[in-house]
Amino acid sequence: MRSVYMIVGKHPRMWVTAVMALSAILLYGGVNQLLEDRTVLTFSGVIQDKVVAIDPGHGGEDGGAKGTRGTQEKVVNLLIAKKVVDQLNQAGGKAILTRENEDNVSVGPWSQRSELTKRVEKAQGANALVYVSIHANSFPMAPACQGPQTFYQPGSAEGKRLALHIQKEMTKRVGNKDGRQAKAEDYFVLRMTKCPAVMVETGFLSNAAEEALLLRDDYQEKLAQGIATGIARYLGGEPAEEPKGAATDQAPGGFIPEVDRAVSPGLLDS
Ligand SMILES: [Zn+2]
Structure with a gap:
């Protein structure tokens, strides 16, 4: 001294x-860190009264993917979707859920097509500006696969801008060791919606460690914050930057995950 x-x-x-x-x-x-870490609440100006449809993927008879310890995708999807809606509405938005519980949304004999159609109709009936379908991935062939990934309809510039924002904000909060990027993919539900739509895969239930994370309330909260903030940046008209060196979404070991085939067009268009 x-x-x-x-x-x-x-x-x-x-x-x-x-x-x-x-x-x-x-x-x-x-100050820089604060600006980077802005939560959705700081975007209340652009979210105010905006209607956004949040779709918890699967539900009712359709459990979606199964985790290594039996986690049902539909349950995790609903928990995260509710958190996204809460965050947007706390900031003054008018976000709606396409399903609020484990009942089927469509009435009558169940089919995947009628279920998805009913949800899109619900969003369109509410004049939603964007449609965000929330899922969890599974690729048991490569259990090391991990990380969130966002998909948009090929050719949709606005869908791409929305997907890029969501991808970046999720990655900022939960990381993304596999370097997954927003990607164009032709999905039935993305094609059907008239407003810009994206599908968010929050992580892999086939990865035991990530499955455990996806079941945690604080982790769901982080993902929801990323999704909601991405939506807010989109609604605020912010341009989205292309990721540098646009990496591949190729999984470790050379596999390319067959993402969520349950909602892929192949199954529904046949
Ligand atoms: Zn799914």
């Missing part, structure tokens, strides 16, 4: 300058 006093005593001005410079650097970093 003595030596420190001696140095300060010899060069007081130098020390004041150094401390001021350091404070300025820390303050600048802190």
Whole structure:
């Protein structure tokens, strides 16, 4: 301690300058970090009264993918979707869920087509500006596959902008070790909606560690915050930057995951 006093005593001005410079650097970093970490609440201006449809994928008779310990995709989807709606509405939005519980949405004999059609009709009836369908992935052939990924309809510039924002905001909050990027993919539900639509795969239930994370309330909250903030940036008209070096979504081991075939067009268009 003595030596420190001696140095300060010899060069007081130098020390004041150094401390001021350091404070300025820390303050600048802190403000920058705050701007980066903006939550959806800071976007209330652009979300105000905007109708957004959040679709918890699967539900009712359709459980969706199954996790390594038996987690049903539909359950996780609904939990995350509810959190997204809460966050948007706390910021003044008018987000709606296409399903609110585990009942089938369509009436009469169940089919995947009638179920998806009913949900899109619900969103269109409410004049939703965007449609975000929430899913969880599964690829048991490569259990190391992990991370969130967002899909948009090929040729939809607005869908792409929405997907890029959501992908970036999710990645910022939960990471993405496999480097998954927003990707164009032809899905029935994306093709049917008149407004820009995306499908969000929040993570892989076939990866035991990620399955455990997806069941955690705080992790669901982070994903929901990423999705809601991405939607807010889209609604605010922010341009989305293409990811640098647009990496592949190729899974480790050279596999390309067959993402959520249950809602793929192949199954429904046959
Ligand atoms: Zn799904």
